[in-house]
Amino acid sequence: MKLIILGCYSATPRAFTNPTSQVLDIQNHLFLIDCGEGTQVQLRKHRIKFARIRHIFISHLHGDHFFGLPGLISTLVLLGREAPLHVYGPKGIKEAITLLLKLGNSWTNFPLVFHELSSREPQLVFEDEKVEVHTIPLDHRVYTNGYLFREKPGPRKLDIDAVLRYNIDRCYYRNIKNGRDVLLDTGEWISNEKLTSDPPVPGSYAFCSDTVYKPGIIGQLKGVGVLYHESTFLEEHKDLAVKTKHSTAKQAAEIAAGAGAGKLILGHYSVRYGNLEVFREEARTVFPDTELAEDGKVFDF
Amino acid sequence: MKLIILGCYSATPRAFTNPTSQVLDIQNHLFLIDCGEGTQVQLRKHRIKFARIRHIFISHLHGDHFFGLPGLISTLVLLGREAPLHVYGPKGIKEAITLLLKLGNSWTNFPLVFHELSSREPQLVFEDEKVEVHTIPLDHRVYTNGYLFREKPGPRKLDIDAVLRYNIDRCYYRNIKNGRDVLLDTGEWISNEKLTSDPPVPGSYAFCSDTVYKPGIIGQLKGVGVLYHESTFLEEHKDLAVKTKHSTAKQAAEIAAGAGAGKLILGHYSVRYGNLEVFREEARTVFPDTELAEDGKVFDF
Incomplete structure (x- = not known):
């Protein structure tokens, strides 16, 4: 499994920071997770072949997590794509994308399949012989899901x-x-x-962003290999985290510790903090194996 | 008058090329013209104060001319803007932006005023004591307007x-x-x-993109100071220009020559051509005073 961070900052794109998007390379799938403005440029910069992306998972409909999607889909049209594209995301995503394409008097020449989500319970949304993907219901200002990607056990x-x-x-x-x-x-x-x-332990990856501290998800995350959990704030701004329904680095670490995760990756940083290292330091007081997401960083696990 | 080119390439954003967007600095206004994906990042890179933009003119609803608008508006919300923002563009733009904001469960705390356009005739869309802005009806695959910005004559x-x-x-x-x-x-x-x-001759600037070669606009452009005209293709691909309703560099020059423009700026280049200089060479056979737009270039006139 390989995780490529295309963007990991909160709020709006800036000259040198990108909003949320990442690519999970797992069992011959390239899963795109969230798609903030500028994602298609980040994909190009990292020489990721657009054609290899067949599944896009959107957590929620705030702009910094999905305003890059209409442009990416338009680009796929221009590139003459023929293979189906599956988009998983909150109810409403289909209407939005459809309206934008209609206004441009264009439509895709490939099947564009929307899987709209509205359940408050974990759901199996994708499965093949080697991987399955479940939603992780989160608690944010709008309806939001994380996603749990699990390899199936291989043969002995x-x-x-x-x-x-x-x-x-x-x-x-x-x-x-x-x-x-x-x-x-x-x-x-x-x-x-x-x-x-025994075969190798199947890998698993959980993406949890955006969410207020929600210990209720720990049960679903038990034993997860790698957990990406948002840490918009530090503990000193815990009141802001509660108010805006985000988490602190320490809270992310508590989720990781509770789940017995193999590794924690932090991201979705507020740009108010100059140095990202402070996020890691805070999290490591609770969960030592903590890494920092950074735009362009690649994690192999 | 000052024109800042934020992006001047056709189709989709790439690692080093941006889709259409420009800022016209005229009589204390900063008019934003078109807003392709990534425009807010380009604004930041050029240190243009978002607060100074009060009027946004969108030519048409293809993604490379307006997919940056939802993100820019969301950023203005985060920045706590209070001043009104006026958006001029084809009918449908209000529904699109409104839907995207609604899905994010957010709305602007500033007045967001849409001026939806559907006329096929030139219209006065903005006027104050010093400037007026008219639409220039163009002919593209969807309903499209250019914009003509005219300073009013000053006192003697x-x-x-x-x-x-x-x-x-x-x-x-x-x-x-x-x-x-x-x-x-x-x-x-x-x-x-x-x-x-006599007072100084009032300045004027015409933005014409995207459009097939349309000599019918020459009458409205008579004597314009500076004309920005799309040149997606060269004459060797004239058939493609006709088919996709774009113009060649030579056709852009013919519009400039017919209008007796002071200067022609080319842009909206297809990325199929390696070197932009070929566009200028082709246009200069018809209209010598031709310049090339380039991302980040500033024209003072």
């Missing part, structure tokens, strides 16, 4: 030495990887655990 | 030597500047032309 790892030792035919390998025991010609049963080891 | 220039020679009281100066003759105490009439000279 074949112990080549063992299968050769038992002289097992290749045609059984697939079944063995899927956990089956084997009956030898001698009539002896060989248990699966003698022939395989 | 007082010839101080002459008024002193005739011993004319200061209280008459204002009337004299406004063209009145003066009756001396001796009963002698002094004609205005003995006391004044």
Whole structure:
């Protein structure tokens, strides 16, 4: 899994800071998460092939999380895209995009499929053989979802030495990887655990932005590999966080600690703070394995 | 008058090219003309005070001319703007912006006044003591207007030597500047032309983008000081220009020559051409005083 931060600042785009957008490279998918103004330029700067993006997940309909979407879709039209594009986001997103395209007297020559969300409970919104994506209902000034991306467990790892030792035919390998025991010609049963080891732990990534401190999501996030959690403010401005329904760095760390996350990535910084390091310092008092998102930064995990 | 080019490329924003937007600094107004995605960042880069923009003129509702507007307006909300903002543009622009603000559960705390356009004839859309702005109906794939900005003639220039020679009281100066003759105490009439000279020729600027070659606009542009005219293509791709309702550099020059413009500025280039100089060369075969718009360039005239 690879996470590319295209933008991680709150509010409006500036000369050197971009509003929220990121790309999750997972099991051959390039999932685009949020799409603030300027996202298509950031995609170009990072040489990400537009054609590889087939699913876009929008958290909520504040401009700094989706005003780049109409332009990105218009660009896909100009590029002659034919493959379907799936857009997941709050109810209303379809009307907005449709109206903007209609006003420009244009429409997509590719299927543009909207998956409008309105549930307050976690929902499975995408699934294939290797990945599933659930919403994480958040609490912000407008209807907002985070997204939880989970790899499915892969097949068990074949112990080549063992299968050769038992002289097992290749045609059984697939079944063995899927956990089956084997009956030898001698009539002896060989248990699966003698022939395989556990597959790698499936990766998972949770994107939680924007939201007020919401410990209610911890249950859903238990054991998550990497958690991106907004930290618009520091504790010194906790009152502002409550008022605007955002979180502090320490609160983000408390969510990460409660969930037993492998790693915490902070982002969605207010530009009032000069130095991002203060966010990490505050979070590390609660959750040591904290990293800072920065525009253009790539996380491999 | 000063013209600041924030973006002058056609189609979509790229890492180093911006879609259409420009600022005209005229008689203490900062008029924003078109607002492609990324315009607010370009405004910041050029240190243009958002508060000074009170009038925004949108030519048409293709994304590369107005997808930066929702974000700019949202930023003005965050900045706590109180002064009214006037937006001129095709019918539909109000519905689009209103819907986007509504979806974000926000509204402006300043008066946001839409002046929706649908006429196919030139219209006076703005006027104060010093400037007037007319639409220039263009012909593109959607309803489109250019804009003609005209300074009003100032008062006549007082010839101080002459008024002193005739011993004319200061209280008459204002009337004299406004063209009145003066009756001396001796009963002698002094004609205005003995006391004044002509004021500076009022400046004018015409913005014409996007449009197919439309000689019908020449009448309205007669004697214009500076003409910005789109030149998406070169003559070698004239067929594409006709098909997509754009102009070539040579056609832009023909409009400038026909109107007897003082200067032609080209822009809205297709990115298919590596070197902008080819546009100027082509236009100069018809109209020598041709300049190239470039992102970030400032024209003083």
